[in-house]
Amino acid sequence: MVKVFIDPGHGGTDPGAVGNGLQEKNLTLQISTLIRDMLVNEYNNVSVLMSRTGDQTLSLTQRTDAANAWGAEFLLSVHINAGGGTGYEDFIYPGVGAPTTTYQNLIHEEIMKLVNFRDRGKKTANFHMLRESRMPALLTENGFIDNTEDAAKLKSASFIESIARGHTNGIVRSFNLTRKTSEIYHTVVAGDTVYSLSQRYGSTVQQIRDWNNLDSNYTIVVGQVLLVSGGPSSITNTTKAAQGSQKTTSIVDYLNSINRDASFENREKLAKQHGIKNYKGTAVQNTQLLNKLRK
Ligand SMILES: [Zn+2]
Structure with a gap:
C-alpha cells in the first residue's frame, strides 16, 4: 500500500493568497480532495491521508508532524501562487536526489500535459513542508491568484479538475499504480433505443453528456459498479445493447x-x-x- 499524504495549503483563519474574488485555501482544498478521490477511487494499493479535509487552521509543524507520524511515502503540498507572475511551478528541497527528483519530473510533466498554464519550471526551495517532512516531498504552485487570466482559469471547475488529474497522473506514474478494473455501467435511453455505456469510475452525468455529445434527447440513468476484468473502455465506445429488451x-x-x-x-x-x-x-x-x- 503506497501512503500518500496530501496537504491542502492554508485553511481556517489563514486564507493564503487572495485575489480576484478567490481564496487560496478553498482552491487548494478542492484540488487536494479531487486528487485523493481520483487516487482512491480509481487505483489499487494507494491510501491517502490529508492534513485537512475542511476549513481548519493548522500550523506547518502540525502538517509535517502528521505526515511523519503516519509514515507517508510521499508528501504533496498544494498551493496557489501570488505576487505578480503567471503559470505553474513546483518545488523540492535543495540538494535532494532520487526518488524525489524523479517524482518532481513525472508530476511536473503530467501537469504540464493537461493544464493550460505557462511552465515556470522545476525549482528548489527551503520551505518548511519540504524540509521537515521525512519523506520525498513536492510543493506545487498552481497559477497566480492575483493574475486575472490565471484567476479566470481557476474559477472553472473543469480547469480545477485538470490540475487534479495532472497531479494524479504524475503520482500514478511515480508509484506505478495500477488502475482498478471496476467500471460503472450507465444506461442511455434515446427514444425507444437503449444503449449501455461503460464509464470510468467517478465521472459525472454532465461529463458523460459532454464527452459523447448527448443532447437532451438522451436520458442518462446512472448505473452501478458491475465489473469484473479488463481495462476501462473508452467512453466513446457506446454499444447498442439490450436488443431483446x-x-x-x-x-x-x-x-x-x-x-x-x-x-x-x-x-x-x-x-x-x-x-x-x-x-x-x-x-x-x-x-x-x-x-x-x-x-
Ligand atoms: Zn500557499
Whole structure:
C-alpha cells in the first residue's frame, strides 16, 4: 500500500493568497480532495491521508508532524501562487536526489500535459513542508491568484479538475499504480433505443453528456459498479445493447437487460418516481411501469 499524504495549503483563519474574488485555501482544498478521490477511487494499493479535509487552521509543524507520524511515502503540498507572475511551478528541497527528483519530473510533466498554464519550471526551495517532512516531498504552485487570466482559469471547475488529474497522473506514474478494473455501467435511453455505456469510475452525468455529445434527447440513468476484468473502455465506445429488451413484456427482464436493479424494492421506488401509486407489483402496474420506463 503506497501512503500518500496530501496537504491542502492554508485553511481556517489563514486564507493564503487572495485575489480576484478567490481564496487560496478553498482552491487548494478542492484540488487536494479531487486528487485523493481520483487516487482512491480509481487505483489499487494507494491510501491517502490529508492534513485537512475542511476549513481548519493548522500550523506547518502540525502538517509535517502528521505526515511523519503516519509514515507517508510521499508528501504533496498544494498551493496557489501570488505576487505578480503567471503559470505553474513546483518545488523540492535543495540538494535532494532520487526518488524525489524523479517524482518532481513525472508530476511536473503530467501537469504540464493537461493544464493550460505557462511552465515556470522545476525549482528548489527551503520551505518548511519540504524540509521537515521525512519523506520525498513536492510543493506545487498552481497559477497566480492575483493574475486575472490565471484567476479566470481557476474559477472553472473543469480547469480545477485538470490540475487534479495532472497531479494524479504524475503520482500514478511515480508509484506505478495500477488502475482498478471496476467500471460503472450507465444506461442511455434515446427514444425507444437503449444503449449501455461503460464509464470510468467517478465521472459525472454532465461529463458523460459532454464527452459523447448527448443532447437532451438522451436520458442518462446512472448505473452501478458491475465489473469484473479488463481495462476501462473508452467512453466513446457506446454499444447498442439490450436488443431483446424492447420486446419483452416483463419489467424484471427489462430492468435486467439494462443492468438495473429489478428487485421489488427498486421497482416500488421507480413506480413512485413515475407516479404509479401504491405499487404492489400487479401485472397492470408492471405494464404501466414498463411503458413509463421505455418512454
Ligand atoms: Zn500557499
